[in-house]
Every structure is written in structure tokens, then in C-alpha cells.
Amino acid sequence: MEDIKLPRSTSLLCSLLLLVLISFSGVSISSAESELHLSDELSLTHNDITGPGSLSSSLTEGTHYLNVLGINGNGTVSRFDYTFNIGSKATDDPRNDVKNISLTNLNLKLTDKVNTVNIGDTFESFSQYSLSSALKGVSYRFYNKEANSPEVIIVYGAAHPRWDSMWRDIDTMSLERQAGAARIKYGFNDELDAGISLLKSEDDKIFMGSPLYDNLIYEIDAEYRPIAGLTVNAEAAINETSEIPSAGAADISSHGSAFKIGAVGDGGPSRVTLEYERVSPEFITLLGSATADREKFKANWRYKYDKNISIKTGFLWYRDNLKGQKTSGRTDHYKPEIGVTVKKVFDRQYAAADIGYKLDISENNNNTTKVDNILDLNYRDRFGIFDSDTNLGYTSYDGKGTSESEEFTYNTSLNSRHTSGRFIFKPAVYLGGWTSNDELDDTSDVIYEYSAGLGVDIPDMKITSNIKVGQNKLDKDSAGADDSSKIFANMSIYYRPGLLSRLNQGMLYLRAYVNDFNYTTGTKDFRESSITTGINIQI
Amino acid sequence: MKNIKIYIIAALIMTFMLSASAEAKWWIFGQSNEEVSINYLYINKVASEEGGPKLVIYKESLSDGMITVNGKASVRKGKIGGVRVTTDNKEKWEDAKFSDNGAFEYLFRPETGKSYVIYVEIMDTAGKTNDIESTRKEVTVSDESVQSLIKEALDRMIEAYRNENAGLFMSYVSEEFAGDAVNLDRAIRKDFSAFDNIDIRYTINNIASNDKGVFVSLNFNRTVISSRSGQTFTDKGITEFVFRNGEEGPKVYSMKNPLIFGLSDAAEVATGTVMNAANESILVVDESGNASTMPFDEAIAFINGEETGGEVESGSATLTQRGIAPVDFDTLTVSTGDIQAEAGLNPVVGDIGPKCAFPNPLILFRSGVKWSDLGSGSIDSITEVPDQSGYSSAGHTTIVEDEIYALYLSDGKYALIRISSSTFLDGILCTTPSSIVLEYKYQPDGSRHF
Missing domain, CATH: 3.10.450.50 (Nuclear Transport Factor 2; Chain: A,)
Structure with a gap:
């Protein structure tokens, strides 16, 4: 028996939510103004893995099913508009999910255009530094657009990656993190908006050795549009964090700050963005998305010279170790780049070329400097009945004495399309390679890949299909490393029969592939074959 | 708090600088001097200038099933005379609501699966209009979940x-x-x-x-x-x-x-x-x-580059060569994580071992072990070793007291050794047992941090 410990409050919340959702789905069916949609995809997969190295396959041997169900609806009850979503996943393949049945989403939203309540999966993204993750809980939003009122949002919930984690299931247990947050945003006039956010999160118990955090973040942000085409935005936050590194250890308190200001100029053929950011090493945002210990400046300029030529340039600089706390020293990164796209090259109607150059410099004040040069060239054109797409790339890695290597990539594809009666044939050929030369070890590794494919569509029968065969080969120069080869074949057929089409977007499909891996060390060889058939229904 | 004040001051300075030079429109290098312009334009809260010419909106995200086109326009002289929006590639234009300060709004109910080519036209009371082409956006409402x-x-x-x-x-x-x-x-x-x-x-x-x-x-x-x-x-x-x-x-x-x-x-x-x-x-x-x-x-x-110093194994060992022939010396094995000195006949037994040689005594490395000379000093001062890509694959090097070597072992882990002392003499083949004393560290987690 699995050990399921559902907290009473969570259980109550979920039960109420389910009850309400069921009630609303009933209302939606009976009401003329409501909608109810159902989508379901059921697939059966049979995998066969043979060979002494079969443990290297990420497939599960045997026949398994996967069913993904989604129900959503909307309608009106009294003065409230509602929308709801329920989703589930069922499978017996542990590589798809450790749980046989699980909820993928559960959400109800009620609004009268001024007051909005969201229950279940709640995604209120306040800002990068405070809240930009989903919670399982409840949120309330007040905003009267007609009266130009402040927008007020209050949210409370648990930050779990999946619903099963809420019931503290042993297989899907995650960090117990509760969060409450509030935000007020006000448009002072048409040029200026400003917001204030407060976020408090608390961890319940140490999980997988992760420290326990009690985190409080105060955040302000503003957006200013002084003239046509120019937007200036700024955000600043400070945190008060209490951390318990391990069980029984004393609290460690810390305070950090984060700040950024940016400008976007957009008009005519040009778009320029500028941004400066500084995030202190002590700044901890557990539900935001910022990297601590970072000072950064970046600039981008996109310019359309004429209808055939456009230029894109960018520069990124950042560094860490802002307070000298790292023994490995501070690393400054400089990443400039420029790219040019030219259409109708050589006066050819369908020709287009992209040329890009990127430079990466990392300078560590203790020991190492690394310089990478990246050059890309892409050329697309049509030659008679063939569309071609060719890529050439060169990258050099210079570790200033500690490493030195260069890589070449080269690939080209030819595609064509022919109509014959009710059939459309789409043959394709791909040839590609990659060569890496290590200057210090004096070794060279090469990858070759080639494949051929044929797509066949029968539009009046609503059938699309494709088959592809090829080989990928890795030749290693260095001693002791295995060469490898994969011979592959795959095919797919998608069919939308009339009955399912009437149900909306229904489809039947069949996909299959075989991968045959061979290594220098024969005991690593394996072959995996997989065939999947499925039906997708949307009502 | 000092930092925060600096940030706020910097923000204000940047804002004023940008505003002050606003008429120059630095981002388009003075090319634009429109009489009528749009300060900002949003389509369902997505800034029009973001991304490219197309925007996909999924039906579930529509508020009341409507798409809102709103923004703010400005005119150099006079007043705004009208704001029109087309959703069908200029086939039909509809009036939008606008106020004296230039704010405008237009709502329409889209059909799912259909594409709408939107343009916005602002006209001042003198009949001048904005750059209409620059407002083009193709919006598709997807009925997919x-x-x-x-x-x-x-x-x-x-x-x-x-x-x-x-x-x-x-x-x-x-x-x-x-x-x-x-x-x-x-x-x-x-x-x-x-x-x-x-x-x-x-x-x-x-x-x-x-x-x-x-x-x-x-x-x-x-x-x-x-x-x-x-x-x-x-x-x-x-x-x-x-x-x-x-x-x-x-x-x-x-x-x-x-x-x-x-x-x-x-x-x-x-x-x-x-x-x-x-x-x-x-x-x-x-x-x-x-x-x-x-x-x-x-x-x-x-x-996260966290130092894992607590897990590093360390110690010292004395390795001896007992005679010149046959080769007979102790070796040190660290690559298994089970550090031990043992007697052996050749360096295959352990990762490293000393050997008399003319003109200089050598330290031998097992085949597959790569090494890098980090110079002399204290082994405790090394908290991170260089990446192995620049290490030598040579099977031996000269014994030098106080020298520190980073090793990249055949199991993909890093180790450090320092030759604390040596009784091997240069230019003389061993006739009596000679030995070296090594300090060593071994990082079993595969990282370069010590």
C-alpha cells in the first residue's frame, strides 16, 4: 500500500474544487451560453529491446498505454463568467510516469469583470524577482478598468511540481513550500504604471538535503512610456531570508537585493533594447527566476536596412563573485554577436543567406581565459524542383594553454514536392557531418549522418505519412573511446477519418521506429524498436 | 541600503536621460519624425513590437471571448481626429474609442481558427496619419487547448x-x-x-x-x-x-x-x-x-559550482624503489577511491610510482592517467584544478621536490599530488633504496573542486 497522507486542508480544498467543477460541468451542458470541450488521446506502444547493451535504452520493454484526458468549459452563472479545466494522465509505463493515474490540471476561474477568483492551478506571474511560478491554491484579483482602479492580486498556495505531491505520495513527494503573495499595480496615467509586490514563502521540512528557507521579498516595479516607441522599465527587490542548512543547524539570516532597468526603443526599421541588472549574492528568489550573484549589461539592435537586408547585433556582459566570496575568483563574460540576413542573394528569387558571428570571452581573474569564436552560414535556395538548405559552421575553443580545439559542422538537405493525381509526394535527402579537432591531444572525432525520406499525403482522404531511413556514425580518434553507429528507420501515418473530423480535430495515427546501435565494444550493442498507435478525439 | 539608493538614483538618471533625448529618438538614429505616432500598442496585453509580425492567442486565454487592441497615440500639432482599426487586411475599417489624451481601445470577438490582419490608423484633425504599415500584426486565435x-x-x-x-x-x-x-x-x-x-x-x-x-x-x-x-x-x-x-x-x-x-x-x-x-x-x-x-x-x-571539500580524501604516502634491476618499487593507487600504497613491479599496479632513471629520476603514471604541473607550493592552497583537456598524456615526468601535479585519472576523477621530499639523486642510478614522500588529495565526485 502506498503511504498517502493528505493534509486535511488540502483534502478539503481538492474535494470542494472537484465538487464545484462537476457542478459547473453540469451547468455548462445544460446552458445554451456555455461550452464544454473534451479532448482525449489514447495511445498503445509496444517496445522491443534486444542486445547485450539493452539497459542503455530509455524505452520500457513490452506493451504499454498512455491516456491524456482534458476537459474544459466556460459559461455564465448569474453575473459571473466561469471557465474550468480538468486534466488527467493514465499510464502503466513507469518511464512516462511513476503514477498510474495522476491529475495534470485542476482549475476554476470565476469573474464578474471586476472581481476574479482562481482556484486550483494558479499562475499569477508578478515579476522576475518575486513570483513567476505556479501555485496550487487560490488567488483573488480586483480590477475595475472603467474606474481606473488599482489592480490588486492576492494569492496563496503550495509550490508543487504536480498535484500528486500535494497528497505527499512517496513516489512524487516534493519540497513542502507554502507561499502567500500580494500585489498592487496602478496606472497613474497613460505613460506610467507602477506596482508593489510582497511575497512570503516558508518551507516545511528538509527535503533531499535541501536547506529550509523562510523567505520574504519586497519588490517594486514600474514601466514608463515617455514618447512614442520608447518604453523604460525598472524593477527592484530586497529579500529577508532565514536559512536552515541542515537538520539541527542554526538559522542563517541573509539580506540581498536585486535591481534592473531596461529600455526598449522601437520604431521604423529599428528596435533597440538596453538592460542593466545587478543581483547580489545573497538575493534568494525561490519562486522567481533570477540568477544570484550577477552583474549584467546587455544591448541588442535589430535593424531592417531594406526589404532584403536585415541586421541583428547584440552584446552581453556579466560577471559573478560580486563580493569576492568565491575562492575561484571572478569571471567576466563578454558575448558580442552580429548577424546579417540577406534575401534574393545573387538576384535569385528564392535565395536567402544568414551569416552570423559570435564571440565568447571568459576571463577569470585567478587563472583562466577562454575565447570561443563561432561562425555560422546558412544558405537556402531553390534549384529547379529542389528546395535546398545548407549550413556551415566553424567554432574554435581557445583555453589559452589549457585547451584548444576547433569544430566544423556541415549539412545540407534537399526537399521536393510533386503532385500526382490525388497523391502528393515529398522526397527528402539529408547529408551532414561534424568534425572536432583537439589541438593539444592531437585527436580528431567525426560524426557523419545521412538519411533519405519520403512523405506521401492524400489530401482528399486526410492522410499524411512519412518514412525515413538513415545512419549516424561517430568515429573516435582517442584511445579507449568507443566508436558508435546508429542505423535508424522510422515511419508515421496520420489519418483524420470523416467521423472523427465531425467531432472536431479527431485523428488516428501509427508511428514506428527502429534504432540499431553498434559500438566498438560489442557488449554495448542493442536494438530498440517501437510501434505506437493512437487515437486523438476532441469534442 | 546604500546600494538601493544608488540603484534608485541610477534609474532616475537613466530615465531622465532617455526622456530628455526623446525627441532625437536615438534608437532609430533620428530617422523618424512623425507628425502622428503611436506611443504604445497592445494586442490582448502583448506589446505589438514584441516578437515578429504574427501573434497566436489561444482561446482559453481570451477575456469574455474578446480581443482588445489598445494603446496611446500622440500628435505633434493639433488633436487626434480619429482612430480606426481593421482586422481584415484593410478591407473594412472600424472606428475605435479614443480620448483627448490619445488613449484608444478597440474590441472584437474573433472566430477560432481564423487569422486577422490588424492595422491601426491614427488621424489628426489636419488629416495626417501615422505610419500605418508599422502597426501590422497577424493574429490567429487557436482553438487548441x-x-x-x-x-x-x-x-x-x-x-x-x-x-x-x-x-x-x-x-x-x-x-x-x-x-x-x-x-x-x-x-x-x-x-x-x-x-x-x-x-x-x-x-x-x-x-x-x-x-x-x-x-x-x-x-x-x-x-x-x-x-x-x-x-x-x-x-x-x-x-x-x-x-x-x-x-x-x-x-x-x-x-x-x-x-x-x-x-x-x-x-x-x-x-x-x-x-x-x-x-x-x-x-x-x-x-x-x-x-x-x-x-x-x-x-x-x-x-552550482559548490565546493565539496568535506568529501575529498587526502593523506600522505611514502613510495620506495629498492634497486635498479629488476624494476621494483611501491606505487600509489588513488583512482578507486581506496587510497593505498602497494608494492609492484611496474606502474600498471598503481596510478603513480617513482623510478630511478638516468639522467633524472622519474615519477611514472599509469597508462590513461593525464597530468598537469601546477608548480610548487602548498597542496591546501589548491581549491580547484584546471580542466583535464590541457593535461599531458606522457607516461612520466621528472621528480621535483615541492612540485604539485593535478591528475586526471582513468575513472574520470581528479586528484592532486605534491612531492614533499625525495631521496632520489639526479644523474645517479639507484644502488640503494630511494624514496619519495607524497601528499595527495582525491575528489571522488568527479568535480575539479578540492
Whole structure:
């Protein structure tokens, strides 16, 4: 028996939510103004893995099913508009999910255009530094657009990656993190908006050795549009964090700050963005998305010279170790780049070329400097009945004495399309390679890949299909490393029969592939074959 | 607090500078001097200038089933005389609501699956209009569920990643990517160098959306072949993405560890970690593109560059050569993590061993062990060793007292040795037993941190 410990409050919340959702789905069916949609995809997969190295396959041997169900609806009850979503996943393949049945989403939203309540999966993204993750809980939003009122949002919930984690299931247990947050945003006039956010999160118990955090973040942000085409935005936050590194250890308190200001100029053929950011090493945002210990400046300029030529340039600089706390020293990164796209090259109607150059410099004040040069060239054109797409790339890695290597990539594809009666044939050929030369070890590794494919569509029968065969080969120069080869074949057929089409977007499909891996060390060889058939229904 | 004041002052200065030079329009180099212009334009809260010429809005995100086009216009002289919006590529124009300060709004109820080509025209009382062409946006309302749209976006990203098409992959990434799009671009290119035969499958665990974006949690399975070692690696895990609505559907705004894409620079690309309940091993890539799998907690420490000094094994050993022929000396084995000095007849027994030789006595390295001379000093002063890509594969070097060597062992782990003292003499073959005393450290977690 699995050990399921559902907290009473969570259980109550979920039960109420389910009850309400069921009630609303009933209302939606009976009401003329409501909608109810159902989508379901059921697939059966049979995998066969043979060979002494079969443990290297990420497939599960045997026949398994996967069913993904989604129900959503909307309608009106009294003065409230509602929308709801329920989703589930069922499978017996542990590589798809450790749980046989699980909820993928559960959400109800009620609004009268001024007051909005969201229950279940709640995604209120306040800002990068405070809240930009989903919670399982409840949120309330007040905003009267007609009266130009402040927008007020209050949210409370648990930050779990999946619903099963809420019931503290042993297989899907995650960090117990509760969060409450509030935000007020006000448009002072048409040029200026400003917001204030407060976020408090608390961890319940140490999980997988992760420290326990009690985190409080105060955040302000503003957006200013002084003239046509120019937007200036700024955000600043400070945190008060209490951390318990391990069980029984004393609290460690810390305070950090984060700040950024940016400008976007957009008009005519040009778009320029500028941004400066500084995030202190002590700044901890557990539900935001910022990297601590970072000072950064970046600039981008996109310019359309004429209808055939456009230029894109960018520069990124950042560094860490802002307070000298790292023994490995501070690393400054400089990443400039420029790219040019030219259409109708050589006066050819369908020709287009992209040329890009990127430079990466990392300078560590203790020991190492690394310089990478990246050059890309892409050329697309049509030659008679063939569309071609060719890529050439060169990258050099210079570790200033500690490493030195260069890589070449080269690939080209030819595609064509022919109509014959009710059939459309789409043959394709791909040839590609990659060569890496290590200057210090004096070794060279090469990858070759080639494949051929044929797509066949029968539009009046609503059938699309494709088959592809090829080989990928890795030749290693260095001693002791295995060469490898994969011979592959795959095919797919998608069919939308009339009955399912009437149900909306229904489809039947069949996909299959075989991968045959061979290594220098024969005991690593394996072959995996997989065939999947499925039906997708949307009502 | 001092820092915060500096930030606020800097923000104000930058704002004033930008505002003061506003008429010059530095970002278009003075090319624009419109009589009538649009300060800002939003389509369902997405800034019109973001992304490219197309915008996909999914039906579930529509408020009351309506699309809102709103913004603010300004005129150099006179007043705004009218604001019109077309949703059918200029076939039919509709009046929009506007106020004296230039704010305007237009709402329409779209049909799902249909594309709308929108233009906005602002006209002043003298009959002059804005640059109408620059307001063009093609909006499509998808009747697909959020889950279907996200699945399509992830499938496209995985396809581009498997085909090692960096340009196409990055077209699915938001320009505002939290870990910086430039870093992700470089990281996936390094992934493409590090991996061959990439295979990724996933199922969605959880999804939540609002009108700005979508939060997604998913399970993944992955198989790759390391192009450095030729080894096949498989791993699985649970990770999270945030997507933002943009051109041609949702685009990735942030990703957490364990990463599916950009593992080669995970510290820069990921903003956060989804903890793994079973501490299963996940795939990591070091600075030189060497792939390996580590238990989840060790992998996260490795990604974050956390020093793991507490786990380093260390000690000292005395190694002796007893005569010139046959070769008979002690060796030190550290590569198993079970450090021991033992007697042997050749250096194959251990990772290192001393040997009399003319004109200089040598320290021998087992075949497969690479080394780098770090100079003289205290072994405790070395907290991180260089990456192994620059190490020598030569089988021996001269014994020099006080010299420190970084070793890259045949099991892919790093070690440090320092020759504390030596009784070997230069230019003289051994006739009596000679010995060296070594200090050593061994890092069993595979990192370069000591």
C-alpha cells in the first residue's frame, strides 16, 4: 500500500474544487451560453529491446498505454463568467510516469469583470524577482478598468511540481513550500504604471538535503512610456531570508537585493533594447527566476536596412563573485554577436543567406581565459524542383594553454514536392557531418549522418505519412573511446477519418521506429524498436 | 541600503536621460519624425513590437471571448481626429474609442481558427496619419487547448534540438529568456558538440496558465551518446518551464534544473531547481563537454559550482624503489577511491610510482592517467584544478621536490599530488633504496573542486 497522507486542508480544498467543477460541468451542458470541450488521446506502444547493451535504452520493454484526458468549459452563472479545466494522465509505463493515474490540471476561474477568483492551478506571474511560478491554491484579483482602479492580486498556495505531491505520495513527494503573495499595480496615467509586490514563502521540512528557507521579498516595479516607441522599465527587490542548512543547524539570516532597468526603443526599421541588472549574492528568489550573484549589461539592435537586408547585433556582459566570496575568483563574460540576413542573394528569387558571428570571452581573474569564436552560414535556395538548405559552421575553443580545439559542422538537405493525381509526394535527402579537432591531444572525432525520406499525403482522404531511413556514425580518434553507429528507420501515418473530423480535430495515427546501435565494444550493442498507435478525439 | 539608493538614483538618471533625448529618438538614429505616432500598442496585453509580425492567442486565454487592441497615440500639432482599426487586411475599417489624451481601445470577438490582419490608423484633425504599415500584426486565435499548444511547442523544440539546429531552436525561445537567450544559444551549441543521437521523450505533469504565459511541469526520459567518450547515457527526471505568449505560439521564458536543453552551461541557463524525490542520477556536462551522470544532489552541487571539500580524501604516502634491476618499487593507487600504497613491479599496479632513471629520476603514471604541473607550493592552497583537456598524456615526468601535479585519472576523477621530499639523486642510478614522500588529495565526485 502506498503511504498517502493528505493534509486535511488540502483534502478539503481538492474535494470542494472537484465538487464545484462537476457542478459547473453540469451547468455548462445544460446552458445554451456555455461550452464544454473534451479532448482525449489514447495511445498503445509496444517496445522491443534486444542486445547485450539493452539497459542503455530509455524505452520500457513490452506493451504499454498512455491516456491524456482534458476537459474544459466556460459559461455564465448569474453575473459571473466561469471557465474550468480538468486534466488527467493514465499510464502503466513507469518511464512516462511513476503514477498510474495522476491529475495534470485542476482549475476554476470565476469573474464578474471586476472581481476574479482562481482556484486550483494558479499562475499569477508578478515579476522576475518575486513570483513567476505556479501555485496550487487560490488567488483573488480586483480590477475595475472603467474606474481606473488599482489592480490588486492576492494569492496563496503550495509550490508543487504536480498535484500528486500535494497528497505527499512517496513516489512524487516534493519540497513542502507554502507561499502567500500580494500585489498592487496602478496606472497613474497613460505613460506610467507602477506596482508593489510582497511575497512570503516558508518551507516545511528538509527535503533531499535541501536547506529550509523562510523567505520574504519586497519588490517594486514600474514601466514608463515617455514618447512614442520608447518604453523604460525598472524593477527592484530586497529579500529577508532565514536559512536552515541542515537538520539541527542554526538559522542563517541573509539580506540581498536585486535591481534592473531596461529600455526598449522601437520604431521604423529599428528596435533597440538596453538592460542593466545587478543581483547580489545573497538575493534568494525561490519562486522567481533570477540568477544570484550577477552583474549584467546587455544591448541588442535589430535593424531592417531594406526589404532584403536585415541586421541583428547584440552584446552581453556579466560577471559573478560580486563580493569576492568565491575562492575561484571572478569571471567576466563578454558575448558580442552580429548577424546579417540577406534575401534574393545573387538576384535569385528564392535565395536567402544568414551569416552570423559570435564571440565568447571568459576571463577569470585567478587563472583562466577562454575565447570561443563561432561562425555560422546558412544558405537556402531553390534549384529547379529542389528546395535546398545548407549550413556551415566553424567554432574554435581557445583555453589559452589549457585547451584548444576547433569544430566544423556541415549539412545540407534537399526537399521536393510533386503532385500526382490525388497523391502528393515529398522526397527528402539529408547529408551532414561534424568534425572536432583537439589541438593539444592531437585527436580528431567525426560524426557523419545521412538519411533519405519520403512523405506521401492524400489530401482528399486526410492522410499524411512519412518514412525515413538513415545512419549516424561517430568515429573516435582517442584511445579507449568507443566508436558508435546508429542505423535508424522510422515511419508515421496520420489519418483524420470523416467521423472523427465531425467531432472536431479527431485523428488516428501509427508511428514506428527502429534504432540499431553498434559500438566498438560489442557488449554495448542493442536494438530498440517501437510501434505506437493512437487515437486523438476532441469534442 | 546604500546600494538601493544608488540603484534608485541610477534609474532616475537613466530615465531622465532617455526622456530628455526623446525627441532625437536615438534608437532609430533620428530617422523618424512623425507628425502622428503611436506611443504604445497592445494586442490582448502583448506589446505589438514584441516578437515578429504574427501573434497566436489561444482561446482559453481570451477575456469574455474578446480581443482588445489598445494603446496611446500622440500628435505633434493639433488633436487626434480619429482612430480606426481593421482586422481584415484593410478591407473594412472600424472606428475605435479614443480620448483627448490619445488613449484608444478597440474590441472584437474573433472566430477560432481564423487569422486577422490588424492595422491601426491614427488621424489628426489636419488629416495626417501615422505610419500605418508599422502597426501590422497577424493574429490567429487557436482553438487548441493550452496543453496542446504547449505540447506542440515542446515537440518543435525537441525536434530542433535532436536535429542540432540551433537557429531554429532559438526561434522558440523568448528574447526575454530569464537566463539570457545568448547563454542558452551558446549552451545548446555546446550540447550539440557534447552529444550525439539525442533522444528525449516527455509527458506533461501539470500545467497552469494566465493571459501572459504558461507554467508547465513535465517528466522526461533522455538517451544521448557522449561524443567525447562514446558512452551512452540515459537519465530521467521532472522539470519545469515557463512559456510566454508570443509570435507563432508560446515561447520559453525560463527553465529549471534538471535541464532538458542547455546542460552544458546549466549554471547560467537554469533559474531554479525541481528537487528529485529519489535522488536519481541525472546527466551533467563539464566545461570541456565531458558528459557523466551523477546522483541528483551531487549534480546540483556540481552545477552550482559548490565546493565539496568535506568529501575529498587526502593523506600522505611514502613510495620506495629498492634497486635498479629488476624494476621494483611501491606505487600509489588513488583512482578507486581506496587510497593505498602497494608494492609492484611496474606502474600498471598503481596510478603513480617513482623510478630511478638516468639522467633524472622519474615519477611514472599509469597508462590513461593525464597530468598537469601546477608548480610548487602548498597542496591546501589548491581549491580547484584546471580542466583535464590541457593535461599531458606522457607516461612520466621528472621528480621535483615541492612540485604539485593535478591528475586526471582513468575513472574520470581528479586528484592532486605534491612531492614533499625525495631521496632520489639526479644523474645517479639507484644502488640503494630511494624514496619519495607524497601528499595527495582525491575528489571522488568527479568535480575539479578540492
